Amino acid sequence: MGAMIELVDVVKRYGDVVACNRLNLAVDQGELVTLLGASGCGKTTALRCITGSLRPDGGRIIIDGRDVTDVPTHKRNIGVVFQNFALFPHLTVVDNVGYPLRVRGVRSAERRERAIEALRLVRLDGLGGRFPRELSGGQQQRVGLARAIVYEPTVILFDEPLSNLDAKLRLEMREEIASLKDRLGFTSIYVTHDQEEALSLSDRIAVMKDGVVHQVGRPTEIYGAPKTAFVAEFLGNPNRLTGVCVERTEDQVVVEADGQRIAAIAESDTPKVGERAVVYVRPESVRIRNGTASADESTLRATVVRSAFLGDSTEYILSLSDSVSWHLRLEHTTRLTVGEAVDLSALRAGCRAFALGESADDGTHRGASAEA
Amino acid sequence: MAVQFLRRLRSGGPGTSSARHPGGRAVTAALLVPAIAFLALFFFYPILITFGTSITPANGTGVTLEEYLTILSSPKDWGVIALTLGLAVGTTVISVLLAVPLALILRRRIRGHRALRLLVLAPLMILALVSALGLLILWDRNGWLNLLFSRLLPFSDGPLQIDYTIPGLLIFYTWLYSPFTILTTLSAVEGIDPNVEEAARVSGAAPWRVFRSVTLPLAWPGIRAGSVLTFLLAFGAFSVPLIAGGNHRPLPVLIYTEAAVFQNFERGSALAMVMAVVALAAIALYTRFSSKPVRGSAG
Ligand SMILES: Nc1ncnc2c1ncn2[C@@H]1O[C@H](COP(=O)(O)OP(=O)(O)OP(=O)(O)O)[C@@H](O)[C@H]1O
Ligand SMILES: Nc1ncnc2c1ncn2[C@@H]1O[C@H](COP(=O)(O)OP(=O)(O)OP(=O)(O)O)[C@@H](O)[C@H]1O
Ligand SMILES: [Mg+2]
Ligand SMILES: [Mg+2]
Numbered sequence: 001m002g003a004m005i006e007l008v009d010v011v012k013r014y015g016d017v018v019a020c021n022r023l024n025l026a027v028d029q030g031e032l033v034t035l036l037g038a039s040g041c042g043k044t045t046a047l048r049c050i051t052g053s054l055r056p057d058g059g060r061i062i063i064d065g066r067d068v069t070d071v072p073t074h075k076r077n078i079g080v081v082f083q084n085f086a087l088f089p090h091l092t093v094v095d096n097v098g099y100p101l102r103v104r105g106v107r108s109a110e111r112r113e114r115a116i117e118a119l120r121l122v123r124l125d126g127l128g129g130r131f132p133r134e135l136s137g138g139q140q141q142r143v144g145l146a147r148a149i150v151y152e153p154t155v156i157l158f159d160e161p162l163s164n165l166d167a168k169l170r171l172e173m174r175e176e177i178a179s180l181k182d183r184l185g186f187t188s189i190y191v192t193h194d195q196e197e198a199l200s201l202s203d204r205i206a207v208m209k210d211g212v213v214h215q216v217g218r219p220t221e222i223y224g225a226p227k228t229a230f231v232a233e234f235l236g237n238p239n240r241l242t243g244v245c246v247e248r249t250e251d252q253v254v255v256e257a258d259g260q261r262i263a264a265i266a267e268s269d270t271p272k273v274g275e276r277a278v279v280y281v282r283p284e285s286v287r288i289r290n291g292t293a294s295a296d297e298s299t300l301r302a303t304v305v306r307s308a309f310l311g312d313s314t315e316y317i318l319s320l321s322d323s324v325s326w327h328l329r330l331e332h333t334t335r336l337t338v339g340e341a342v343d344l345s346a347l348r349a350g351c352r353a354f355a356l357g358e359s360a361d362d363g364t365h366r367g368a369s370a371e372a
Numbered sequence: 373m374a375v376q377f378l379r380r381l382r383s384g385g386p387g388t389s390s391a392r393h394p395g396g397r398a399v400t401a402a403l404l405v406p407a408i409a410f411l412a413l414f415f416f417y418p419i420l421i422t423f424g425t426s427i428t429p430a431n432g433t434g435v436t437l438e439e440y441l442t443i444l445s446s447p448k449d450w451g452v453i454a455l456t457l458g459l460a461v462g463t464t465v466i467s468v469l470l471a472v473p474l475a476l477i478l479r480r481r482i483r484g485h486r487a488l489r490l491l492v493l494a495p496l497m498i499l500a501l502v503s504a505l506g507l508l509i510l511w512d513r514n515g516w517l518n519l520l521f522s523r524l525l526p527f528s529d530g531p532l533q534i535d536y537t538i539p540g541l542l543i544f545y546t547w548l549y550s551p552f553t554i555l556t557t558l559s560a561v562e563g564i565d566p567n568v569e570e571a572a573r574v575s576g577a578a579p580w581r582v583f584r585s586v587t588l589p590l591a592w593p594g595i596r597a598g599s600v601l602t603f604l605l606a607f608g609a610f611s612v613p614l615i616a617g618g619n620h621r622p623l624p625v626l627i628y629t630e631a632a633v634f635q636n637f638e639r640g641s642a643l644a645m646v647m648a649v650v651a652l653a654a655i656a657l658y659t660r661f662s663s664k665p666v667r668g669s670a671g
Contacts, residue, residue, distance in 0.1 A: 051574050073573040080574045086567035090589045100575035
């Protein structure tokens with residue numbers, strides 16, 4: 001149907017390393033899908049298979065209904081924004097942006113006009129005569145962006161385009177990419193290991209680990225209903241509690257660890273009673289208990305270990321037992337002192353339980369095969 | 373006390389806290405002294421002496437341009453200059469044509485690339501004279517290669533003559549002087565960010581176009597630096613043409629013959645000055661016209 005980019009069972013190996021392991025992904029027209037995963041999970045490899053600079057060992061790549069698996073890179077009509085910008089150092093900004101038009105045989109006057117228009121879109125008017133080395137990092141990446149959109153390619157691929165920029169600029173460029181996408185409506189795959197970037201920018205996110213896609217879904221789905229322990233752990237810096245499942249009903253499981261009990265939702269990889277289990281707790285679902293806990297909250301005891309002032313809030317490190325510490329952000333209206341014992345309430349909707357395998361592994365591989 | 377003195381010394385004088393730049397200039401000048409002294413003693417002084425000799429008449433008094441006029445009006449001497457230039461230019465061109473494809477292959481770290489790299493260096497590690505003798509033995513009228521050819525191609529007309537010919541000299545020169553071009557080209561090509569070439573490819577450039585519009589311009593400074601070295605070395609080659617040149621005597625051999633064999637120091641000096649000027653002019657022209665390898669550069 002409307003899939004603009006389709007990866008079908010894409011496999012890529014480097015010797016013994018399987019960088020992409022039967023990758024399946026479909027990106028619709030005008031959609032921005034993020035490949036999110038830790039360093040080395042095969043994100044760049046997947047992109048390089050799409051651009052054609054790597055030949056997959058197996059599977060097909062389909063762009064705009066055309067099987068391009070055997071089509072050379074320069075005939076794929078793809079735009080790429082690189083992490084290290086990859087501008088042509090010997091060309092001026094206008095010539096950099098005009099390069100894709102030049103190789104397409106666009107005449108010089110029109111080329112210049114369109115390059116300047118693209119530069120205007122990324123708010124770089126007036127810098128066309130400079131060389132890349134005469135620009136700041138943020139400006140260079142804008143040129144990279146302009147070069148990728150100037151020929152209106154079918155799809156645009158982003159490989160961690162913001163990771164070489166400082167925090168403030170990163171936020172600004174993120175907005176920029178989002179607004180460009182809204183205006184131009186391009187289809188894109190965006191690679192990042194920054195979950196905030198992924199959550200804020202994407203229509204859908206594909207969470208990857210070790211060359212396998214664990215879950216694909218809208219940011220709210222991925223965040224709110226993670227299907228594997230890896231996905232739950234990777235997003236939202238959750239607190240973690242490992243113990244044994246002591247109770248299992250239709251809508252919840254209860255896990256006990258070091259004498260503390262916590263009720264959690266378990267939808268996939270559900271632990272059986274007596275089995276080891278891990279619970280991931282979203283920090284925003286935890287509060288300091290005052291008064292009684294409601295029916296859908298579990299109560300846990302903790303001691304304040306450390307506090308860190310963050311400006312708009314304060315983060316407290318709380319110890320639940322010798323080996324378990326949680327972090328909790330509180331507005332300044334609530335003050336805790338180090339050494340204080342507190343009661344915590346954890347909302348069940350923010351707690352996810354997963355079975356831990358025999359090997360005390362985090363269970364991701366099981367999740368993966370369930371997915372496939 | 374001492375600390376204050378040191379501080380003052382560092383800031384370039386009493387009370388001048390902002391005198392870093394003048395101080396820096398003095399340091400720069402001081403650092404240049406040894407180099408300038410060396411150049412003066414071993415470069416400018418000998419050149420002056422040579423120039424002096426070339427304009428002194430044989431009887432030792434006065435000034436004359438006779439030797440220069442003789443050279444400039446002698447078709448034979450012009451021929452020698454042309455031969456020397458031709459050999460140097462030829463060697464340089466062949467070296468670049470060898471270096472670029474080789475660098476493109478070596479950077480892909482193909483199997484055996486280490487051995488190939490070492491092989492490129494071999495001519496630099498073996499003395500020129502040894503190489504030349506070895507090559508002679510290999511290529512001589514009765515050398516190994518000709519023995520081989522005569523076995524393989526029994527109908528070829530006579531032995532292949534390489535030594536004492538211009539193609540032979542070009543082979544010798546290339547063997548000896550191409551490593552300089554190859555090494556700088558290799559390091560330039562390997563210094564190119566692969567993502568930049570990738571960016572050209574995804575932009576729609578076919579492989580040849582990527583090479584022409586991105587790889588070559590970016591490698592060009594390295595190619596140019598190495599080829600200038602190759603050119604100068606080939607232009608000044610002495611031992612190889614002396615041994616293997618036969619009747620083809622480039623300038624260095626001629627100068628040696630005039631000065632050391634015929635004791636004609638005036639003519640030898642004049643030829644040496646001509647050689648220096650031709651080399652300088654050639655390099656000046658080359659650097660002038662090679663600063664932009666591809667016109668309009670985006671090719
Ligand atoms: N050319 C190569 N040769 C051998 N192994 C490679 C090569 N390129 C990548 N790999 C390996 O393949 C795996 C995936 O690499 P890839 O570059 O795709 O990761 P990534 O998800 O992009 O990581 P990062 O976030 O650090 O960029 C890694 O284990 C890496 O070590
Ligand atoms: N060599 C140069 N020639 C001309 N303008 C330059 C040169 N280097 C930097 N600039 C300009 O000076 C300004 C500041 O550049 P600088 O690189 O210091 O920014 P920066 O604060 O490091 O930004 P970023 O966070 O994007 O790296 C920019 O507008 C840039 O375009
Ligand atoms: Mg990567
Ligand atoms: Mg900077």
